[in-house]
Amino acid sequence: MRAARERSAGFTLIEVMIVMAITLVIGAVVYEVTRSSWLLYRVQTHVTERGFSVVHAVDDMSTEIARAGFGLGRDAGPLFPGTLEGVRAGDAITVRSNPEGVAAVLQEDLLEKDQLVAVDQAALFAAGDVVLLVDAERTLERAQVARVAPGSLALRSLDGPDGKLVHTFLTSLAARVLKVREVSFFLKTDRTGAVVLARKTTGRVEQTLARYVEELHFDYVGEGGEPMEAAAIRPGQGPRGVRITLRLGRNPDLPPVTVSPLRVLVSLEAQSASIAFDAAAFHTVGLAAVIGQDPVSGAKTVRMHAWRNTLPRF
């Protein structure tokens, strides 16, 4: 009896082979499931990152475009279809605002760089501020405050060579100085050769919003909802809305994915008004206001500035 039990103890070769075969099959299934899960993880992480990048970049551009012209008049060119350097392009946009509402009217003609000219609100400016020079004929020039003296400013052009002014700004044309915040969105190629969507804001370092961009385009919509040519946009004549198209490609280092393009129409808010002083509106004055809030007390402050939209005919 005992000898028979000893003979039946342990496994036969067939049993061991069956167990090994089952183990191999289960192992292969587990390996396949794990590999598929890992691939799925990488693909979905890539899809999620691309999706988030496109939504975040479009949201960032929409917020800036919607506030174009805050604290400025329409004559100050709140929106420019091109780069900060003034180059017109369909895949770049520059928006301007004056969130602090800092503005001054020239009391003397501005004819050359570094010339101290009297202005009515000089104390609001600081050396290094980027400003716009504007007059009633819609002449526009970017400049920088070189020096602040009591009741006067010295300015250098950012558009002319060596800071020389490209235009002259006369008191007879109601010339004024506006502190400006400019934000530009454009495509560039980074050090790795990837096409990136970049954002440059006055006085701040350049930021990259999204990498591997395949398409960025801005289309402009006129007052009646009709398409507006970018070439038709100039100071005093701007679009009512901007349609953004952004399409990102895949990251070449990650598994291939398809990323849907995003198209969004952004409406520009009313940021100033033109107020008529006669029945025929031959004499109008522009008026813009900004509202600020004290972060501690929560008190709100309103700052307004006005300008002659049209020259008086007295």
Next chain:
Amino acid sequence: MAKHPPAFLNPKERGAALLLVLVALAFLMPLALLLSDFALRRQRQVTARQQNVAGQAAVGGALDLTMARLQSGRIVLVGPDQSARFELEEPETRLVRVRVSREPDAVLTLGGRVLGPEEAAELDVDQLGIDNLGGAVREYRRLEIYVVEAESPARSPFGAVRLLAVVARLDTGEVVCLGTRYDRGYFPPS
């Protein structure tokens, strides 16, 4: 003759079925969690954008309504530091709380200056001039200045959308917007 059917499992092996289920769950749960996490992540992105757009549209609409009420005389604030509040809530849309407060009046000159109440105190704001074509031109325009705050409150995890706008009511009754800003985030009650 046996009165009970044979046991499906040997009494010593009764935990095996439970073990099998646990092993299956251990394999499937991480995959299920992974998939649901991706689905939720994508959903959160879409929802966050929808919330921002919807909130911005709601407060923008509240500004238009407030301007219409100021123009029609449904909101009347007789002096500075007076304010009015109202709420907008329609089915399927977001609640918007609106506060309108009146600021000191301003006087706009034909020369393009904004005068405060002290500077304008001695002026005859109804004064007329004549331009070189013989047309009558006003020298000044008196403006009632209002600050409009419209807020679509935060709904966790999404922040509030707030609009701050300055509007002016002209002496003709016309109401114009002079500047608008949108903020997103969490704001203390005003």
